[in-house]
Amino acid sequence: MSRGVGPLPGGFQLPFWLATALAMLVAGLLGILLDRIAFAPLRKRPDTHFSGMISSIAVALIFEALATALFLPQRSQFPSGTVPTRPLVIGTGSLPFSRVLVIVVALVLVVLLTVLLRFTKLGKAIRAVAENPKAARLLGINVEAIYSFSFFLSSALGGAAGIFYGLAVSRLDPTMGRTVELKGLAVIILGGMGSVPGAVLGGYLLGLTEVLSVALTNTSNYRDAIAFVLLFLILVLRPSGLLGARRVREA
Amino acid sequence: MIGESTRQLMAINALLALSIYLTLACGQLSLANAAFMGIGAYLGAVLTLNAGWPFWAAILAAIIVPMGVAIIVGLPTLRLRGVFLAIATLGLGEVLRVVIVNLKSTGGAEGISSIPVKTQDWQLALALAAALYLTWRLRGSRMGYAFEAIREDETVARTMGINTTRYKLIAFVLSAALAGLAGVLKAHLFRTIAPGDYGFVQAVDILTFAVVGGSASFLGPVLGAFLLTALPELLRSNLLRGVVNLQVGWQTLLLNGIILLLVILFLPNGLISLFTRPWRRPTPLASEQTPIEAT
Numbered sequence: 001m002s003r004g005v006g007p008l009p010g011g012f013q014l015p016f017w018l019a020t021a022l023a024m025l026v027a028g029l030l031g032i033l034l035d036r037i038a039f040a041p042l043r044k045r046p047d048t049h050f051s052g053m054i055s056s057i058a059v060a061l062i063f064e065a066l067a068t069a070l071f072l073p074q075r076s077q078f079p080s081g082t083v084p085t086r087p088l089v090i091g092t093g094s095l096p097f098s099r100v101l102v103i104v105v106a107l108v109l110v111v112l113l114t115v116l117l118r119f120t121k122l123g124k125a126i127r128a129v130a131e132n133p134k135a136a137r138l139l140g141i142n143v144e145a146i147y148s149f150s151f152f153l154s155s156a157l158g159g160a161a162g163i164f165y166g167l168a169v170s171r172l173d174p175t176m177g178r179t180v181e182l183k184g185l186a187v188i189i190l191g192g193m194g195s196v197p198g199a200v201l202g203g204y205l206l207g208l209t210e211v212l213s214v215a216l217t218n219t220s221n222y223r224d225a226i227a228f229v230l231l232f233l234i235l236v237l238r239p240s241g242l243l244g245a246r247r248v249r250e251a
Numbered sequence: 252m253i254g255e256s257t258r259q260l261m262a263i264n265a266l267l268a269l270s271i272y273l274t275l276a277c278g279q280l281s282l283a284n285a286a287f288m289g290i291g292a293y294l295g296a297v298l299t300l301n302a303g304w305p306f307w308a309a310i311l312a313a314i315i316v317p318m319g320v321a322i323i324v325g326l327p328t329l330r331l332r333g334v335f336l337a338i339a340t341l342g343l344g345e346v347l348r349v350v351i352v353n354l355k356s357t358g359g360a361e362g363i364s365s366i367p368v369k370t371q372d373w374q375l376a377l378a379l380a381a382a383l384y385l386t387w388r389l390r391g392s393r394m395g396y397a398f399e400a401i402r403e404d405e406t407v408a409r410t411m412g413i414n415t416t417r418y419k420l421i422a423f424v425l426s427a428a429l430a431g432l433a434g435v436l437k438a439h440l441f442r443t444i445a446p447g448d449y450g451f452v453q454a455v456d457i458l459t460f461a462v463v464g465g466s467a468s469f470l471g472p473v474l475g476a477f478l479l480t481a482l483p484e485l486l487r488s489n490l491l492r493g494v495v496n497l498q499v500g501w502q503t504l505l506l507n508g509i510i511l512l513l514v515i516l517f518l519p520n521g522l523i524s525l526f527t528r529p530w531r532r533p534t535p536l537a538s539e540q541t542p543i544e545a546t
């Protein structure tokens with residue numbers, strides 16, 4: 001549901017790193033706002049999963065509409081020279097610098113997120129809330145604050161993903177979130193809910209399958225379909241995902 | 252006040268709303284309706300346009316083939332619950348889009364245009380009446396009770412000896428039939444179809460009908476479909492001329508988003524709950540409730 005609120009060409013001419021940080025901050029704050037308006041009121045409902053999904057769809061529609069109104073439906077892209085254009089040569093192959101940047105940034109963020117979730121007190125609190133909100137509350141954890149923080153984090157990461165996705169494919173438009181959104185869900189299911197390594201593995205697996213499908217069939221025609229067939233198979237064969245706990249899917 | 256094409260679209264969207272109601276009534280959050288609609292639309296268009304089939308035969312095929320696909324797809328996926336079923340069925344729509352784009356006979360990415368206009372208003376009325384009758388008769392029937400039991404608690408329903416797999420599959424297949432019917436009728440009304448018409452956006456639209464109207468009664472989704480389809484035109488009419496001007500796509504999108512958000516926040520049982528007595532209001536779907544945690 002979150003997508004990048006990246007800088008526009010002809011905008012403020014900020015340096016790229018500052019723009020990225022600002023965009024992540026804004027996306028994160030939007031996430032908190034979103035949680036307070038659209039998700040917190042639903043949490044006490046018995047059908048919280050269903051209504052949560054509906055309200056995130058509603059919010060996605062609103063965001064997309066506002067993005068179209070603000071930035072017009074036409075496509076834009078990051079100004080050339082945002083990142084070095086000289087490709088990186090490794091051995092006999094070469095990679096565009098933007099792609100290398102994406103890989104590095106993704107790895108750094110994954111490590112940071114894992115450290116946060118596994119080794120800090122805040123991370124412990126998040127995991128406790130995920131496990132059992134009631135028990136967490138009894139233990140003195142401010143559950144609502146944890147929810148808000150999770151939304152901040154998730155939306156900020158979504159914002160970062162939007163920026164780097166836009167950078168890597170050099171295209172930005174208000175509907176760019178749609179296919180990514182579905183694929184993001186697919187990745188989570190592939191890897192298993194609530195598992196950072198699972199999400200990373202799912203992401204790489206999906207990416208590899210897409211690339212392999214292009215290489216094997218010599219066309220990119222079936223790329224998106226194969227990704228979803230894979231998702232379908234995983235859902236049927238191992239509903240808890242590759243690295244997910246069995247219990248999660250029973251909900 | 253409401254133009255002819257809007258009225259026709261209202262009937263078609265009501266059919267789609269009833270299609271999603273059937274699976275919701277059985278506690279299954281399936282978003283495959285748009286995909287089944289696409290199968291019906293494409294199959295019908297290809298049959299009347301290329302194969303020269305009479306319209307009634309094309310309609311029959313557009314009902315039966317999605318039912319067959321629903322059996323094949325439904326058997327494995329209906330084991331999934333809640334949001335996971337939703338995601339898997341959304342994936343079906345994506346696969347369908349890719350297949351349509353790559354097939355020769357479906358006009359590829361451009362889709363099919365100049366489909367003959369064959370759908371008559373009486374056919375729309377008949378289809379809607381038949382669908383309403385079907386869902387109305389479901390209430391209080393043996394199957395209706397089975398659906399309700401599964402919706403309330405699938406595990407308990409199975410314990411009571413209800414063949415849950417069978418009834419879930421029946422709901423899914425009937426839902427596919429209605430969606431296919433809506434697809435073929437719409438294709439022969441508005442003349443052009445494209446692969447992108449039956450993806451995520453359409454699936455969400457159909458779900459919105461059911462949520463805004465309320466899925467506790469079969470009248471809810473129909474109300475939602477009527478209202479949301481007619482709303483842009485109503486807002487454009489003399490009544491509000493100059494106040495709101497829904498000309499641009501994003502404004503309709505924004506309006507739909509806001510309505511959906513307001514309904515889920517303040518009217519969780521949909522608009523229809525405004526008309527039903529509070530003590531008769533059914534509880535939310537059991538499959539959507541947080542499970543009792545095994546300790």
